[in-house]
């Protein structure tokens with residue numbers, strides 16, 4: 001596709017006037033990047049309001065509600081906080097990493113999202129990858145996982161996702177539909193080494209004691225979030241009410257051709273292929 005056509009397509013999806021991701025060398029681009037870097041360095045997370053165009057938000061919400069009925073996978077269970085990464089293999093069965101509740105949510109995997117969906121068009125847009133790399137201060141690559149590179153999550157009444165660290169290093173979360181109550185992303189910035197070394201601190205967070213650094217991020221449709229989910233423990237609190245919470249995620253890593261582990265694929269999508 002010709003560059004200008006693509007930019008006009010992208011500018012139908014995201015607010016390039018407010019967030020000139022396609023032109024980070026411009027004055028506005030430099031200001032955006034400087035603010036984003038500063039926020040990311042302090043919180044390991046940045047929030048850009050009104051990132052998605054309102055029409056796209058409505059379109060994605062309607063499309064997802066349809067796909068939810070016909071295609072989504074309901075994952076239910078109880079994971080350990082490390083989601084099957086190396087660390088967990090050395091943990092004893094009574095380690096607080098396993099102190100999880102039963103929880104549920106529904107997911108659409110990358111291979112269930114059509115290639116002309118605005119979400120996929122955006123994920124494939126190279127300036128987005130450059131933007132993420134510039135914020136985190138390292139070259140990153142899109143996850144290459146067939147199922148988990150880009151996903152959509154639907155939380156109905158009482159659905160939640162308990163505390164965990166992501167397997168991917170950096171994740172963009174796009175907020176698409178807000179529930180009446182709950183569905184808050186709670187996160188403890190850069191907590192990984194702390195809770196790996198201090199099982200008491202880990203147990204307290206999982207049991208519901210608020211860590212002094214815990215922060216809350218409510219769901220606001222149109223919002224863009226970039227966080228370092230592998231480093232910062234996080235959860236999505238239970239949703240209440242008849243309107244579901246919908247979010248989309250896009251994963252990035254410092255190494256190319258990143259694949260999820262089998263444990264996480266089974267947990268999120270109920271399949272490995």
Ligand SMILES: O=C(O)CCC(=O)C(=O)O
Nearest residue numbers: 153166173185236247249
């Ligand atoms: O939906 C969100 O806000 C984040 C979901 C999440 O943490 C995950 O899928 O790993």
Ligand SMILES: [Fe+2]
Nearest residue numbers: 165166229234
């Ligand atoms: Fe996560």
